Amino acid sequence: MSDEDVRRDWIVVLFAFVAIDGALIQARGALVPVFGDVFTVGESYLGLVTPVGTVGFVLAMVVFGTASGRIDIKRFLAISVAATIASVLVLGLSPTYLLLLAFIGIRSFSTGIFRSLDRSVLSHLYPNSRARVLSLHTMVWAVGATLGPLLVTAVMWEFPWRVTYLVLAIALVPVLVALWRLDRPESLDDEQSLALDDVKILLREPAIYGMAIALVFVGSMESVFFNWLPYYAEGLFSENIANLTLSIYLAAYVPGRLTFSYLAERYRFTDLLVGVGVVLVVTMYAALVLASGTGLLALVFVIGFFISGLFPTLISMGIESRPSVTGPVNVVANVAAQTGFFIAPATVGVVADATTIETAMLLQVGLAVALVVVVVGLKLGPLAGQEPGSA
Template sequence: MAATDARTRRVWTAVVFLAVAAGGAALQARGALVPSFQTAFTVSESQLGLITPLGTIGFVGPVVIVGMLAGRLDIKRTLVVGLVLTSAGLVLIGLAPSFVALLAFVAVQSAALGIVRALDRPILSHLHPENRGRMFSLETMSWAVGATLGPFLVTWVLTVGEWRLTYYLLGLPYLVIAVLAWRSDFPDHVTSERSFSREDFRPLLSRPTILGMGLALILVGGIESTIFSWFPYYVTQFLPRSAANLALSIYLAAYVPGRLGFSFLADRASPPDVVLVAATALVALLGVLFGAGGLGRLPFFAVTFGIGFFVSGFFPLLLTWGVAVAPDYTGPVNAVAMVSTQVGFLIVPAAVGVLADVYSIGQAMLVLLGLAVCLVALLGGRRVTGLAGSGP
């Protein structure tokens, strides 16, 4: 029986990690394809800036609803439905006949993915209660592996065909993962997630730690979404297209060692203190990136790697901080974390697109530095503002 339980835990951990890796590949392929979208549909930078917010709008609803209801749902069946719908959504993006259709299909695919992402961390939290912080970091490391491969996939596809092939290929892994999940026994103890009601929501949000986590993750979402959405386009202003996609891959590749390293700190050190140190380092690196002027290619790639390394730890560590005060409500806490991050995704890339139209993409990217400074101020002053405690 113990061997069977161990095998079941390994299988479902693999299901979660593979689904998250596939999501990382799909998201970063979208960022690398922004120039292709502009060419294919003849749209402006402001219009391109709508892609990430529309995906965010589609994503948030299912994350909130499914996350809050995680204690009442048939988790296995709901997850499989989300995986299949995500696969279908990716294929539809590849078939989009117009930019308006592309935006609509991005929202549909994002909504399906929201179902999956609302359940992945509750599953991990109850599979690995003794080291959930480490598992959250390793899960996000699997996302980074997929995300690193996404731009490489785009580069390869563009050498053999048109951009639409990317989405047909990205849809396949989700079907495979759905079959694996459907054919596998579901561990009973994962159903220990407590039922969450509307009356529980206000007390949860009133906890200082949950509030601090949410505010910090809005800033983190803005930082990550700006890099994901605009970094390749920004780099094409001074490097060839192939080098721009390579720069994004280098940034994402840094997430792998970064999240592996932070996974060892997640359950051994204060998560917000670790994020504070990493955010301070990020401010310094962004200052070099934007202030040095004319960095050579190798120094530019080295700074890009460093930025990715430190940003990689933000989300899993901040989520660990929040879940630690309400482990029986992992689904709702995960929903708060995901929605907070998506607020940043919703607002900042669109704002950067508008600023790029009015000024330049180089000036618009300075938003990153402002967000990083705000993150340092928030975490550095959390004891003064009352965000350090766990609350009632």
């Protein structure tokens, strides 16, 4: 089999899994109002859904991502897919809210093994076009994420919500079979692992610590929309329209990430980040304070389009600075983003319980402002004067 055939087969399998991962995460977001009704829990408890998933995901990232150069990557990718299938099936059988949260954590850990290693494979398969391939990778996630809430809506027309997880588990079976048949790429021999002390040294590099700080705010903004947008929209629209708001937001990720896959190779990362940050401050304020009706839905799409470019641009910035340690850089990026996932949705839930969900969602504007401050500081400070396609 030629190198081109090997790359093609691997990218199909990796992209297929990440698409289903996106569907799993966003189906969960669409089901948050259902969880509240079925298990009779309030906003503070519903706000725990994303943080619990974050704990499992981050644990897998730290354990396996930092060891990417020491382990058999293909074997652990297969273990991850098999464990994800099993945990998704069990998740759909949850009899209580406490067990639901536990199974969400287990499912996230299982998926996290794969996600801690997949970018390492892509980085070594496509060393000359990392930024574009990694952006396309996140775009495929967005395709699956867009379909997740639509799957929930389609399933619940005729069946209980639990059937959603059965469908997604079945969809993963061919991915496992295809992965098992793949040849291991020889280029993975170049992957390096880092010890904890090495990671500390890595974090001293401006492109790495800048990526990490910015991703805390990006993860916060994304997770609030993922977890709370349908719930927020229920107070503004009919139930059917409210259920579609998350799909509208996520649908924008597809053209957004496709667009940024090209922009990342033509402009400096910091220039893109500053521009997107300013746009988000304006559109967040307009959407959450000024707009209503179809105007709000249009702004939700615009926000999704621009926010979608942040994660792939930032992680490309980090990986391009140290391509030989893609796995550890991937860990740093995901732990940073998941820190936002852990803190922000729960914070919104607590504030919503104390005030209203409309007031709590205004935290998004503050997060966008904080992001602008960080990326402007990077552009004018340690990352000033870089060439296009770099920091």
